[in-house]
Amino acid sequence: MKKNWLLFFCIFSFTSLFAQTKISKNQELPRPKLVVGIMVDQMRWDYLYRFYNRYQADGFKRMLNEGFSCENTYINYIPTVTAVGHTTVYTGSVPAFHGITGNDFIIRATGKSMYCTEDPAVQTVGSSSAAGKMSPRNLLASTITDELKLATNFRSKVIGIALKDRGGILPAGHTANAAYWFDDATGNWITSTYYMPDLPTWVKQFNAQKLPEKYLKQDWNTLYPINTYAQSTPDNNPYEGIFTGMTTPTFPVRTSGLFSKDYSIIRTTPYGNTLTLDMARAAVEKEQLGQGEFTDFLAVSCSSTDYIGHKFGVNAVEIEDTYLRLDQDLANLFKFLDGKVGKGNYTVFLTADHAAAHNPKFLQDHQIPAGSWPGAAFEAELNKQLKSKYKVDSLVLGFENYQVHLNHLLISKNKLDEGAIRQDCIQLLKTKPGVAYVIDLDKVPQSTIPEILRQRIINGYHSARSGAIQIILQPAWLPGGYTTGTSHGAWNAYDAHIPLVWMGWGIQSGKTNTPTHMTDIAPTLAALLHIQEPNANIGQPITQALK
Incomplete structure (x- = not known):
């Protein structure tokens, strides 16, 4: 009986020591330097x-x-x-x-x-x-x-x-x-x-x-x-x-x-x-x-x-x-x-x-479709058209990051219909060469666009720091100004x-x-x-x- 207890004690002690050793090793979490x-x-x-x-x-x-x-x-x-x-x-x-x-x-x-x-x-x-x-x-x-x-x-x-x-x-x-x-x-x-x-x-x-x-x-x-x-x-x-x-x-x-x-x-x-x-x-x-x-x-x-x-x-x-x-x-x-x-x-x-x-x-020059998109000219044209209709200048602040940024302060101050202004912008831009899609950023889920575009537009949109309308150009069209060199953003x-x-x-x-x-x-x-x-x-x- 004493021998059995001694054997049990030895096995228990060895197992406990092994467990402690394993825990000790695991305490050193492997990571690169x-x-x-x-x-x-x-x-x-x-x-x-x-x-x-x-x-x-x-x-x-x-x-x-x-x-x-x-x-x-x-x-x-x-x-x-x-x-x-x-x-x-x-x-x-x-x-x-x-x-x-x-x-x-x-x-x-x-x-x-x-x-x-x-x-x-x-x-x-x-x-x-x-x-x-x-x-x-x-x-x-x-x-x-x-x-x-x-x-x-x-x-x-x-x-x-x-x-x-x-x-x-x-x-x-x-x-x-x-x-x-x-x-x-x-x-x-x-x-x-x-x-x-x-x-x-x-x-x-x-x-x-x-x-x-x-x-x-x-x-x-x-x-x-x-x-x-x-x-x-x-x-x-x-x-x-x-x-x-x-x-x-x-x-x-x-x-x-x-x-x-x-x-x-x-x-x-x-x-x-x-x-x-x-x-x-x-x-x-x-x-x-x-x-x-x-x-x-x-x-x-x-x-x-x-x-x-x-x-x-x-x-x-x-x-x-x-x-x-x-x-x-x-x-x-x-x-x-x-x-x-x-x-x-x-x-x-x-x-x-x-x-x-x-x-x-x-x-x-190698017979591949491409083009240059003169955004600055279209921005000026858009502001001119909006001024003619709404009697307020500079309703569009810019085309930063392929988006139309509206002057929300002016729109609010003059009690203008922002939805109508957005639609006017979309209708004009859709007629311009090099434009594939123009999307109201408040209506992306309902837009008839490929799913890959829908997801990337949603991922890129921040309500406080993004524009009102997204412009998607045709493949290989770059914003104007890159007659030489190149750019990116699409x-x-x-x-x-x-x-x-x-x-x-x-x-x-x-x-x-x-x-x-x-x-x-x-x-x-x-x-x-x-x-x-x-x-x-x-x-x-x-x-x-x-x-």
């Missing part, structure tokens, strides 16, 4: 493969071969513009909830235009210019970076970096340790008093290197012999814009002689991306990101791809060269992270805020199909053509990190990408 989000502004999905044969092994190819590519990722709202894209990636939500309805938007109650990150309550830090009077206060939802801070009781570090203020601020969220953006006047990285009263010493030291000037003095020539750029149109063609001070849109670009009063020209060269990733590496090293007990997050946006795309268009040698150079910059970044944080210790994802259309004249695949590639800690190797959405990125990160999704999230985790 660092998450790096890379937004490539205006990157079309097909750029992953259009230039694939020219990429080296350690940049885009490394991500595609080692990581997981979501090949069929779409933006599920309109308009497809920078501020909305950056916000949606990090909130998992859409303008209907997060409130960022464009780079600029008109507040319906006041009729005043608002820039997405403007904040007159803060001051510039790091410059005497007004470029730092920015913050995330106009963002109405939490970000995945906010949720990481909340999940770790604010012990994780979060830093956002981009040439564009909106590209650094909106991804970093409300609770970031810092967001930095580029000041054209000084060539320095700056921030605002929303984050800190003074720049950290390491940022001052980084600025003191005067890297923008050093890069611009090198001029911009092609990385490889120009006759090897077979994926591009001839260098001198009518579809590309020209730098002020030059007579043709051709290489070499003498950047050394094109900057004097400010450093804004670096935005429209590949050096802008190089400078951004230089700053990103400095932040990792000086802030010791990925070196602490808790997961840190670095949100980086490469903005120069957008400026270059707008000026030169989709098919330019300048675009091909930019992506070949970005490929090298990414390879250098990954090599740095391997050494500093440790290969397999960090997770990186790469995506875009939107893509871009072909130049309309380029398409027309629902079509050329603007809405974006890359999404994951690599590193917790990520499978492979790819999927299952449809995914921009809104799925934040909940996938939440699942990876075992934290709550952002508070307006509508996306779903991409489970195929996760180990």
Whole structure:
């Protein structure tokens, strides 16, 4: 009997010890040391493969071969513009909830235009210019970076970096340790008093290197012999814009002689991306990101791809060269992270805020239907017609974000019938060339439009920050003004199909053509990190990408 009790005691003790050991192990929640989000502004999905044969092994190819590519990722709202894209990636939500309805938007109650990150309550830090009077206060939802801070009781570090203020601020969220953006006047990285009263010493030291000037003095020539750029149109063609001070849109670009009063020209060269990733590496090293007990997050946006795309268009040698150079910059970044944080210790994802259309004249010259829509002229015509009927001028404030914004204050003051004004606007605009649909935004569910448009219009509509009427143009029609270069903003695949590639800690190797959405990125990160999704999230985790 005593032997049985002794045996029972030993078994019980061993089982208890095993259970305690298991619990102890489970207390160490597995997470990557660092998450790096890379937004490539205006990157079309097909750029992953259009230039694939020219990429080296350690940049885009490394991500595609080692990581997981979501090949069929779409933006599920309109308009497809920078501020909305950056916000949606990090909130998992859409303008209907997060409130960022464009780079600029008109507040319906006041009729005043608002820039997405403007904040007159803060001051510039790091410059005497007004470029730092920015913050995330106009963002109405939490970000995945906010949720990481909340999940770790604010012990994780979060830093956002981009040439564009909106590209650094909106991804970093409300609770970031810092967001930095580029000041054209000084060539320095700056921030605002929303984050800190003074720049950290390491940022001052980084600025003191005067890297923008050093890069611009090198001029911009092609990385490889120009006759090897077979994926591009001839260098001198009518579809590309020209730098002020030059007579043709051709290489070499003498950047050394094109900057004097400010450093804004670096935005429209590949050096802008190089400078951004230089700053990103400095932040990792000086802030010791990925070196602490808790997961840190670095949100980086490469903005120069957008400026270059707008000026030169989709098919330019300048675009091909930019992506070949970005490929090298990414390879250098990954090599740095391997050494500093440790290969397999960090997770990186790469995506875009939107893509871009072909130049309309380029398409027309190749027998593909396209056109240019002179919105400003139609706005003036519309106001003239409405004034004639209602005896009130400027009833239309603008066509911001492919929407008709009405002057609700004037309509109310003069006791006008807004419904009748909306119908008058719709009837006139429907007759204009290039217009596919004109939809009253109060009647979207009843509109006879394809379901894909209905959903994207609803997702993009915020009652306080959107217009009264949505304009949908025919495929490949761009707003007037883009006789050269290109733009974006539409629902079509050329603007809405974006890359999404994951690599590193917790990520499978492979790819999927299952449809995914921009809104799925934040909940996938939440699942990876075992934290709550952002508070307006509508996306779903991409489970195929996760180990």
